[in-house]
Amino acid sequence: MAPILEAEDLQAFYGRVKALHGVTFSIEPGGITTILGANGAGKTTILRAISRMVRTTGTVRFGGERIDRLAPEAVAARGVAHVPEGRGTFVNLTVEENLRGGFYARRDKAGVAEDLDRVYRYFPVLAERRRQLAGTLSGGEQQMLAVSRALMLGPRLLLLDEPSLGLAPLVIQEIFRILRAINAEHGVSILLVEQNARLALDLADHVFLLETGRVVMSGLSSVLAQDDAIRRSYLGY
């Protein structure tokens, strides 16, 4: 099957500082891919490069179409939903307004009502709090809201940046269980950046390893989880 996302010689810059030194990778449709790497390796930057939040060179193709010269909102409108680190919810809007704001760019308004039902089914707590301001939600609920808002875009690819950050283990389990369900039931591809390597390897079927802005290893997560170097560096046993 043709990859849903292909990056070739992707470089990214913050001002004059280069954060990605030409990474090349591709993502299979319908899969869950995770990026492992130390702090500062460029994991978040890869996501930001895909959704055009940072200046890049090189090419990125989504569903065969080049997206590396588009504006962020145009990338989103093509079906790439990015849940940024720190969640980025609209804290002064209600839960439902956050979700409605999520599909402004969407073309097929018909699917909207159905999707709203769907995210409320996945996260019933959001349905209970639909009239509450998002800023009053707990950290876990805000993460659920951030994922839900991304789903309201009707995406084909979901970019998740540290979804477990600062959350209690039970909440993390719940969110990851639902991510798996979203992937399985709707065929939404997922690209995950996660500092908790064990969690990430558990969920993902593909992995690539990033070191100082370069991809140094990639493959099936079941295989790489057995690799000694990875075990020592990222899993700690």
Next chain:
Amino acid sequence: MDIFLQQVVSGLATGSIYASLALALVMIYQATDVVNFAQGEMAMFSTYLAWSMLQAGLPYWVAFLGTVAFAFVGGVVIERVVIRPVENAPILSIVIVTLGLLVIFNSVAGWIWTYIQKPFPTPFPSQPVRLGAITVGAHDVGEFAVPLVMLIVLFLFFRYTPLGLAMRAAAQNPVSSRLAGIRVSRMLALGWGLAALFGSVAGMMVAPIVTLDPSMMGGIQIYAFAAATLGGFTSPVGAVLGGLIVGVTENLVGTYVKFIGTELKLTVALGIIIVVLLVKPSGLFGRAVVRRV
């Protein structure tokens, strides 16, 4: 007692002008963190356009709608052409740009229409309206009602339409909005357009009272600043209530505190700004911005 009520009612009428302009200031501040010092002069310029249309023989409400439409387009164009290039510049640079706009609008208006005061008509009948014990001019009633109706429409727009929601989202969190597919730059331009539209209505409502000249909005802009500061620059509702409170306070102080009279009225506005900044800098309804560091 009658004098008191009379002053309250006419204070509400002028207060609604301050409220409109304050709301314009707050809308732009919320969306872009910029205080638009040229807001009043943009309103004055629009009012001159209305005057020119009336001189050309157009009926009042046609000129009114034409002016409102022109102000909206003008606001969008100013954002695109003048503000956009300095979008990422330090806040002080943007403030200086708006001050530059203030001077430009003032001078261009003087150049085109001269600095001689011009009478500006009111669309409302000349006979006064009786409200119980007091009588008010019909223009006072209209001056209060027109901005009020617009406020309600604006509220419904922001509250219940997808575009209004997108504009609120863009003002609150531009990064997340772009990730959600909202064209933030377009929303900002729309915000400038709406603010200019509100300002133009304030200008046309106040011109019959102060008479039209290029500096007619100078004092009113200061009252609007007082209103926005009092209500809180982060709260549209606060701006509106702040405007009404400032309007009434100004009138009552002018009437009952003899040494202030009409000459020192403007100091009341400046006094309000200073007291609010000392006592509650976020304003009555504003949120204190807390940043995690």
